[in-house]
Amino acid sequence: MGLSFTKLFSRLFAKKEMRILMVGLDAAGKTTILYKLKLGEIVTTIPTIGFNVETVEYKNISFTVWDVGGQDKIRPLWRHYFQNTQGLILVVDSNDRDRVVE
Numbered sequence: 001m002g003l004s005f006t007k008l009f010s011r012l013f014a015k016k017e018m019r020i021l022m023v024g025l026d027a028a029g030k031t032t033i034l035y036k037l038k039l040g041e042i043v044t045t046i047p048t049i050g051f052n053v054e055t056v057e058y059k060n061i062s063f064t065v066w067d068v069g070g071q072d073k074i075r076p077l078w079r080h081y082f083q084n085t086q087g088l089i090l091v092v093d094s095n096d097r098d099r100v101v102e
Helices: 001-015 030-041 075-081
Strands: 016-022 053-059 060-069 089-092
Touching: 016 030, 016 075, 030 053, 030 060, 030 089, 060 075
Parallel strands: 016 060, 016 089
Antiparallel strands: 053 060
């Protein structure tokens, strides 16, 4: 009985881990969003070549967020990042109407 209660308790209150993939066109604001979530403030960023990975804690969940660069040459590589991903954030710069079609 005690073992069953311990298992139930650990399942309910144990820290959960989630892998999140963040994609979008270049200069859409992915890295800015990532560091706003992580640090709680806006930081100056440079274009992402490859990817950035940060862990963001919220309640009992640890989100590992993969911010993948959005340049034309990098986009075909996005498909390699989807495996074992539990969530997707698609960032769109709605102010850049000419690129929404991309």
